[in-house]
Amino acid sequence: MSPALSFVIPLYNSAETIEALVRDIAALSVPGGHEVVLVNDGSADRTAEVCRALVTSAGVAVTYVEHARNFGEHNAVLTGWRHSRGAHIVNLDDDGQNPPAEAVRLWQHARATELDVVFGHYEVKQHSAFRNLGSRLTNAMTDWALDKPPGFYLSSFRCVSSFVARQVATYTGPYPYLDGLLLQVTQRIGSITVRHEARTAGISGYTLRRLIRLWLSAWLNFSVLPLRFATLVGLLSAAAGLCALAVVVWLWFEQRGPAYGWGWVMATVLIFSGTQLMMLGLIGEYLGRMFLAVNQRPQAVVREVLISAAENPITS
Numbered sequence: 001m002s003p004a005l006s007f008v009i010p011l012y013n014s015a016e017t018i019e020a021l022v023r024d025i026a027a028l029s030v031p032g033g034h035e036v037v038l039v040n041d042g043s044a045d046r047t048a049e050v051c052r053a054l055v056t057s058a059g060v061a062v063t064y065v066e067h068a069r070n071f072g073e074h075n076a077v078l079t080g081w082r083h084s085r086g087a088h089i090v091n092l093d094d095d096g097q098n099p100p101a102e103a104v105r106l107w108q109h110a111r112a113t114e115l116d117v118v119f120g121h122y123e124v125k126q127h128s129a130f131r132n133l134g135s136r137l138t139n140a141m142t143d144w145a146l147d148k149p150p151g152f153y154l155s156s157f158r159c160v161s162s163f164v165a166r167q168v169a170t171y172t173g174p175y176p177y178l179d180g181l182l183l184q185v186t187q188r189i190g191s192i193t194v195r196h197e198a199r200t201a202g203i204s205g206y207t208l209r210r211l212i213r214l215w216l217s218a219w220l221n222f223s224v225l226p227l228r229f230a231t232l233v234g235l236l237s238a239a240a241g242l243c244a245l246a247v248v249v250w251l252w253f254e255q256r257g258p259a260y261g262w263g264w265v266m267a268t269v270l271i272f273s274g275t276q277l278m279m280l281g282l283i284g285e286y287l288g289r290m291f292l293a294v295n296q297r298p299q300a301v302v303r304e305v306l307i308s309a310a311e312n313p314i315t316s
Contacts, residue, residue: 004032
């Protein structure tokens with residue numbers, strides 16, 4: 001029988017934290033049973049060794065999946081969804097900041113309200129100031145780029161139904177943005193306030209480079225707003241050029257202004273450069289859509305899959 005709840009945990013250099021987290025999950029009482037899916041996303045420490053031991057000793061059904069190299073958190077979560085069996089799936093960070101008991105609350109709320117996705121909203125976040133700033137910027141950007149209620153907080157601590165997870169997991173693009181994919185599939189979303197704990201060990205893997213990559217995925221993969229912005233800039237430049245041309249004509253009739261045709265040249269340059277930028281924006285919109293449809297760079301490459309032999313007991 002399939003368990004009621006799957007815990008999917010993407011891992012990156014998590015040797016110091018993952019064992020305690022899995023033990024806490026194993027101690028939970030979940031009606032219908034639960035499992036843990038660990039996705040090692042190219043860790044360089046002892047994460048693989050620790051996870052292989054957990055497969056046989058955790059006291060809960062464990063599936064261990066190893067990527068051939070680092071592909072990114074969202075790619076790892078999608079791999080975990082493809083190997084999950086639960087009717088609902090909860091994503092947890094590997095650093096202990098998402099308490100497993102709060103994950104059960106997300107699941108209970110999803111079942112009680114029949115929502116497809118329930119996000120955990122942190123009343124107090126235990127991240128660094130840099131990480132908190134990055135989260136606020138990401139949510140502000142997604143207000144423009146994604147079809148979501150303005151101001152609705154999107155977090156990586158979420159519970160999704162297996163139906164939605166299967167639909168999203170069909171996406172094979174190389175730069176997935178999970179919240180964008182989820183919002184393309186369903187509008188039955190909600191959130192509850194959850195606790196956010198301090199890291200039990202290590203430092204955050206989200207560097208400025210990774211945050212920028214996440215922002216680009218949110219904007220370029222799920223929105224054509226940047227291209228439309230380029231079109232708007234082109235139209236404004238062309239309009240400014242026409243206004244400048246009108247001013248130059250007026251100065252010419254008044255026999256005022258710079259000599260040697262400088263104004264004529266600048267006005268002409270503004271008109272044509274603005275028009276070209278507008279056309280490039282239109283062409284770029286078509287090319288951008290084609291790029292998103294045909295790009296075949298691997299989303300992830302799975303090197304190894306281990307599944308615990310013992311079945312997770314189903315409780316009533």
